[in-house]
Amino acid sequence: MSTLNQDQSDYWNGEVGQRWAAHHEALDTAFAPFTEVLFARAALTPGDRVLDIGCGAGDTALIAARQVGSGGHVTAADLSEPLLAVGRERAAREEPGAAPIDWVRADAQDHAFGTRFDHALSRFGVMFFEDSAAAFANIRRSLVADGRLSFLCWRSMAENAWVTLARDAVLPLLPEAEAPQPDAPGPFRFAAPETLLPILEAAGFRTIACEPVDRLMRVGEMPEAAADFVATRGPIARLLREREPAVKEAAFKIITELFTHRFGSGPVELGAACWLVTART
Numbered sequence: 001m002s003t004l005n006q007d008q009s010d011y012w013n014g015e016v017g018q019r020w021a022a023h024h025e026a027l028d029t030a031f032a033p034f035t036e037v038l039f040a041r042a043a044l045t046p047g048d049r050v051l052d053i054g055c056g057a058g059d060t061a062l063i064a065a066r067q068v069g070s071g072g073h074v075t076a077a078d079l080s081e082p083l084l085a086v087g088r089e090r091a092a093r094e095e096p097g098a099a100p101i102d103w104v105r106a107d108a109q110d111h112a113f114g115t116r117f118d119h120a121l122s123r124f125g126v127m128f129f130e131d132s133a134a135a136f137a138n139i140r141r142s143l144v145a146d147g148r149l150s151f152l153c154w155r156s157m158a159e160n161a162w163v164t165l166a167r168d169a170v171l172p173l174l175p176e177a178e179a180p181q182p183d184a185p186g187p188f189r190f191a192a193p194e195t196l197l198p199i200l201e202a203a204g205f206r207t208i209a210c211e212p213v214d215r216l217m218r219v220g221e222m223p224e225a226a227a228d229f230v231a232t233r234g235p236i237a238r239l240l241r242e243r244e245p246a247v248k249e250a251a252f253k254i255i256t257e258l259f260t261h262r263f264g265s266g267p268v269e270l271g272a273a274c275w276l277v278t279a280r281t
């Protein structure tokens with residue numbers, strides 16, 4: 001597979017991708033309130049051909065396959081082989097009646113999908129492109145006339161307490177940590193619609209809408225699990241990934257104590273804010 005973005009491919013095939021694969025159930029639980037909104041707005045219909053962009057461990061591809069049924073089809077595309085492997089395993093356990101799913105290791109920026117889709121969707125999988133203009137133009141080309149696009153992307157980090165609370169607490173351990181670059185691939189890349197809208201328009205999308213969605217996100221059933229989630233799979237994982245084990249352990253301890261102080265031994269639920277973006281070809 002060719003990729004325009006080796007750094008993202010390394011990241012999602014490496015330690016973080018493997019952790020996402022191993023803990024996909026916790027991620028699916030955390031994202032569930034957003035997934036519900038995504039599918040409510042996407043309103044897939046039986047027989048639709050669907051592309052899931054950056055499908056990860058397959059939660060949304062599996063939901064799409066159930067909704068479009070055996071007359072439909074889903075292509076689940078991702079850079080990460082460990083995540084695609086989980087998706088394939090999960091699909092093998094599905095009840096009959098769902099659409100077939102092709103799990104494709106592909107860079108959405110330039111992959112020739114070879115099928116025209118009725119609907120392209122993504123749950124937090126479109127903010128990591130090196131060349132977003134190329135990626136959305138490629139996605140647009142892969143859709144039928146009057147095709148639809150629906151995706152979720154994060155609003156600003158400041159609006160996402162599930163990141164800032166822990167990040168602020170561990171930053172003193174990481175004095176030289178760089179602030180996220182507003183225009184670099186990363187979770188908050190499309191926090192500002194002024195960045196995203198011209199890219200979608202230039203790619204040929206129309207009737208573009210960005211709807212704010214705010215929900216509480218359950219990042220763990222107890223403080224240790226929640227600390228593991230934010231430190232090893234959320235945006236803080238990128239800050240910690242090349243640090244000494246002692247720094248990682250100290251960060252984990254600080255976050256666990258913070259969550260314990262605030263939530264006792266129970267579930268950790270924190271504010272999360274994203275855009276639900278919809279458009280047509």
Ligand SMILES: C[S@@+](CC[C@H](N)C(=O)[O-])C[C@H]1O[C@@H](n2cnc3c(N)ncnc32)[C@H](O)[C@@H]1O
Pocket residue numbers: 005008012027031053054055056057058059060077078079080083106107108109122123124125126128129
């Ligand atoms: C934040 S994760 C979301 C995964 C999944 N959609 C979910 O909600 O669980 C981002 C995903 O996008 C994938 N990704 C990043 N850049 C990509 C690209 N250029 N083409 C295809 N997938 C990409 C990553 O491998 C990763 O699985």
